[in-house]
Amino acid sequence: MSKTIKAALAGNPNSGKTTLFNALTGARQHVGNYPGITVDKKEGRVTRGDTTLNIIDLPGTYSLTAFSQEELVARHVLLDERPDVCVDVLNAAVLERNLYLAVQLMEMGIPVVLALNMMDELKRQGTELDTKRLSELLKLPVVETVAKSGKGVDRLVEEAVALVEKTQGKWTPLNISYGPDLDPVIAEMTEHIGKAKGFPESMPPRWVAVKYLEGDDDILSYGERNPELHAKLSELVEKVAEHCQATLQTYPEAIIADYRYGFISSVLKQGVIKVSHEQRVATSDNMDKVLTHKLLGPVIMLLILYFIYQITFVVGEIPMGWMESFFGWMGDTATSLIPEGLFQSLIVSGIIDGVGGVLGFVPLIMIIFFIISFLEDSGYMARIAYMLDRVFRIFGLHGCSVMPFIVSGGIAGGCAVPGVMAARTLRSPKEKLATLLTAPFMTCGAKLPVFILLVGVFFKEHQGLALFAVTLTAWAFALIVAKLLRMTLIKGESTPFVMELPPYRLPTLRGLLIHTWERSWQYIKKAGTVILAISILLWAAMTFPGLPESEQAKYEQQTAAITAQLESPEVQTSEDTKAQLEDQLVEVADQEAQASLRNSVAGKLGTSIDGITKYAGFDWRTNIALIGGIAAKEVIVSTLGTAYSLGEVDPDDSQSLAEKLATDKTWTMATAVSLMLFIMLYAPCFVTVVAIKQEAGSWKWAAFSVVFNTVFAFAISTIAYQILTI
Template sequence: MSQTIRVAVSGQPNCGKSTMFNAITGGSARVGNYPGITVDRLEGIYRENGHISQLVDLPGTYSLTSYSMEELVARNVIVDEHPDVVINMMDATALERSLYLAVQLMEIGAPLVLGLNMMDEVRRSGVTIDVDKLSQLLGVPVVPCVARLGQGRKELMHAVAETAERTQGKWTPFRLSYGPDLDPVIERMTKAIEDANFLTGRYDPRWLAVKYLENDEQVMAEGVKAGTAHEALLALCTEAETLTRKNSATTPDAIIADWRYGFINGLIKQGVVRGNDELRRNNSDAIDKIVTHKLFGPLIMLAVLYGMFLVTFSLGAYPQGWIEKGFEWLGEMGTTYIPEGYLQSMLVNGVIGGVGSVIGFTPLICIMFAMLVFLEDLGYMARVAYMLDRVLRIFGLHGMSVMPLIMSGGIPGGCAVPGVMCARTLRSPRERLATILTAPFMVCGAKTTAYLMLVAAFFPANPTRAMFFVVLAAWGFVLLVSKLLRSTLIKGESTPFVMEIPPYRLPTLRGVLLHTWERVWQYVKKAGTVILAVSILMWAVMTFPELPADTVAQYDTQKEQAAEQVKAAHPDAGEEELATLTEDAQKEVEDARNEEALKYSVAGRVSEALTPLTNLAGFPWQANIALIGAFAAKEVFVSTMATAYSMGQVDPEEPESLSERLASDSAWTLPAVLSVFTFMLLYTPCMVTVVVIARESNWKWATFSVVGSLCFAFVVSVIIYQIGTVLLT
């Protein structure tokens, strides 16, 4: 029986790594031009000629230094799982940059096979790469490939089988010189590591010494726990830095990078590359002269993003309406066929109403994701990050922060869940954390629903302008809070904006559909299950405890009296007319009963308890309940406000009815309206987002996102309400 060959597929972003992985395994790994797309672990099997290879697709990474989650995950898989062979896919049009990762893999000692991708584009540019010479100089197999066409996959796997058989699982680290200043220090550090048996069970001693000189955060953190040799190594690092600053006016990590690139440059100059030195695509460069122009670039970007969301809301309105009508029909069926009582109320108002509010947004999410996937795969979103880096950097963010912010609702309609997850693409943990904590401030699809209802109530003459200012406010608060966080709790140097701008490549329809479905299903699965539970919970806290029997009897008596009064006032009315008049007369009594029942429930009592505090911000008591419910899911705000105003739910035929009731309530003064607008924008992320924040960082920061944003939102709302009240008095 053949032994399985364990293979790790590595590569820098945009090199075609995941495309080749799909071609080899027949799988569906995420393929995109936006750096950091492949984050989750993906595995596949390849069988041929009696050989069985088990492949794992590593996250795209520029190096093996733990600046980002991708680099850390890729390195840990290689170090801890010790694969038999590592396939390193490289962009042949950017050979020098691509070889940087290959050299680091050689230094760690992994048996290596290089896949030289995009060779068709190299040939079109008039360049010749001597693959055999490159293989000879590096001492590893090099296979020319065109991943998008599947060319080279069989040759690549033949080289994997031969390498596995030749090395028999033995790792042989490549020893690269780092010059007269560092080499002696590295030797001393290597000996100290070997003598102390310091982390040698996991790392090669010389490689570990180099990582100390590079000030690798993960290695340093492990070293602190590993023993006293850590202090000795730090002393040698300090000695090395003193020497390099004196002799070269630079740091050890910079010298290490320089010598690696020097080694690579020397290889290339030995006849490996012949012809035009520029391996970029002329068409992409010509387009970028306009697309990334200082003046036209931002204008085009705004037009593209505005058009994207315009299409989302225009096209999505139709299927969204169909889905909403479908859930309305389900609710009617539940009311008709399920006996009146708790079960009917829970299923119709809790389950169907709650889940329907989320699923109704699925068409919008689907269209939005389809366009985002298209722009990512096209290569445009990398240009957006490049253009916005200069502005975001001022506030402690990074050019790569733009995608999480846009996906979270930078233009209304996004969702903070995929937005926070998208922050994985940031290399710096500090900039990633600042992005994660502020992304929920954006106007997500759920908030959009609430704002549309509030804007219709209080700014009916200028709804577009009002929504525009809400979006501007969201961006402004993101930048302000990011600057505040990066100046206090998340201090640290900004990460240089290093990102390969990929060439434009027209995405395939199959790829766009496949990747859109993956994202939409993730949204439905994660959001839908939580909304289901939350909707049932909110139904319960707004239903129990019920009004005492004597109070219910009083309202029943009032309804009977109202019916008698109608009957006496209209003795000649027909049966149908009399029923309509009676229903209208009893509605006021029923509304009063619903309001008192809500106040008597757990949610109502909590709202009453919070009133002395929320009065400082001018919140009407109904808003207290709605905002509490909206913590679970912002979609709950509208339905909760409807219930709080004794309306049960918003009439789908008259969506303005709730807005009209709000506008007629004297408690909603302009300062109170602006206060609630601001609080809704800034306060605690929804439960799903909090869970994702915890998963992407930890529960300490997730808790901070809840408590910190709640306190910040309340303080800002109080300031707005108090100042507004004084100015209008």
């Protein structure tokens, strides 16, 4: 008879939990080497014989104390869904630290199976573990695993099934002594909680008492439902806290942590860890002496980031040329096959040029994603967060804010949407909010095309260096604005930065290719959906309502008059006169296109704010592109091309647009710098705004990011333009 078991998969970040989840279920998801890669609850299924395990992949977390969103999610899943068994994945190389979570799971009472992962790395360090002895001391199953190769996975499933059959759904909490100062108080609190109502049955009374002593806000909110009980428990906590401070100069939460680690230490000292020979210093530690050195570390980090730019543009130049040629061919083919008119304009200018302008940069984006995946999977990305924590704390941010910044485009080519989502790993709501509002400043892949365009025109001799400077400028403004927000609207204490540095690993080519393709596919899908729709809307806004009949007739008369002159016998015999008249025809066509664009919905909107934006060096055509960029930054280059009336020249061909800007007297280096600063800092794209709302839990902060960022961007751009113009 078939049966179904509900299992939870828990573990510290960098323990290999996600890799084990993939090995168990066959699911494919991104595996990174920095804390917080698994934020949402994910589920998978594994079948062995007549038994099916529905596995819930919990967020990676160091504990079950409600300091962060991932800890809350993990704990609520365990308490609300009450799985039959929990598989706790531990990095065997740092067993003592990883057992801290296991002890907390055992205190909840859930049946636990320990998966000692990365046993191959532990043995290379010259250390052996007596897993049988550990199992006897903790009174729970312990299985050795190597998740990346699948070793021990089948036995792990067998032990989980056997434990469920043995416990029959019964939870038995582990009771640890917390010393003579806390134990009596815990006993009294447990008695009060057991008699009163207000806490779910899934929460063991003694566990609740310990959480009260730890000051767990989530548990306190449950207690507040019974004011009398809450007052009594709070009084006991306050008294014992005063006693601990007076006698031990510490507080209950610290004592609890010390006794948990004491319990773990006492277990490990009973013959669990065996060192077969003198333990050598791990290769990772030797590498970190250089790569995370106080002076050399930051220098090496900056050199690596600069190297990413150089190799990206050198390697990406050729395939980008292929993509531009392909979309140019598509435009020419569509122009020749489709009769001249609105439908041809829609297909060529609205769809091919709009979407092609975005997809043309896919090769460059893929190269950057590949390099980022290598840094993540090798373990170096975690070192970047570690080194930048000191700097970030000065500006009111957290070391874990580094990852949202990098994913958003701290290393150019990212995307603010997953960057904003990566901020979920931050414990402090205020640090998280400051990160959400400043991460969109980074140089995302959508901004790259316009930066490449302007750098190519105004900084020809130093393109790589100029783009590197753009990235550093984005980081600088993000930190400055974060500090400003943390001093005013988002005041609050900083939280400590706790991060386990994973050992360096050599990523597999298959893994890198999978990660690169998954990220690139998201970029391509956006181009085929969101960007396609926006491009069509912008085309319509820049096409209609067109010129009034009287003005249209004026241009037609001018064109007819010049054409008549061209057809006269006198002109046909004079090449100079013929060339002059042909130039006049082009000029009239350009004037008509400019007038038509000015009279369009987008043109009128662009000219309506021209009186203000001129102080930052923007004309009405640039305004149109920037307004479109609020929807999606990818459309700025293609919109600029169309707005500058390039006729039959592909508006997404950066060289053609570059030539136009280079010869336009209104464009100077001051204009280019001002525009780059504005695009770097102004309102996030619409999809990012929605993501900010989801993560911040309110449209208020999403709207703030649009208004504040745009005002701030305009102020900075205006100052830069005025100074450079002078």
